[in-house]
Amino acid sequence: xxxxxxxxxxxxxGEPAAVRPNATAPPRTTSIVRPAIVYALLFGSxxxxxxxxxxxxxxxxLDLQLIGLLIGWFAFVxxxxxxxxxxxxxxxxxxxxPVLVACTLATAFMxxxxxxxEPLTLxxxxxxxxxxx
Numbered sequence: 001x002x003x004x005x006x007x008x009x010x011x012x013x014g015e016p017a018a019v020r021p022n023a024t025a026p027p028r029t030t031s032i033v034r035p036a037i038v039y040a041l042l043f044g045s046x047x048x049x050x051x052x053x054x055x056x057x058x059x060x061x062l063d064l065q066l067i068g069l070l071i072g073w074f075a076f077v078x079x080x081x082x083x084x085x086x087x088x089x090x091x092x093x094x095x096x097x098p099v100l101v102a103c104t105l106a107t108a109f110m111x112x113x114x115x116x117x118e119p120l121t122l123x124x125x126x127x128x129x130x131x132x133x
Contacts, residue, residue, distance in 0.1 A: 074127070076130075
């Protein structure tokens with residue numbers, strides 16, 4: 001489909017320059033508002049979760065050494081999981097699908113964390129949460 005050129009010049013062979021069959025439309029600019037909202041919610045939830053996880057683990061009867069190990073486990077898993085999610089998003093070509101999957105899994109893993117009572121299941125649940133946040 002030809003595009004309209006607003007320049008006042010005329011083309012050759014009696015054809016006005018306003019119609020160019022091979023012209024391309026300018027690229028559409030995208031807004032960063034929607035992704036900024038998603039990431040603000042994501043990192044806001046991590047910011048709300050992280051200060052209180054040690055209190056939650058202490059309420060489960062864990063000692064301070066084990067709480068420290070579990071929080072370190074969370075950071076260790078997150079260190080390796082973030083590049084994996086980045087490569088998945090790059091492979092898909094769109095970040096929306098992987099972010100939606102990660103948020104859904106994070107919700108499910110938080111429910112698992114809420115019902116975990118033993119140190120091993122707490123470590124598993126924290127590792128799973130860290131793998132998607």
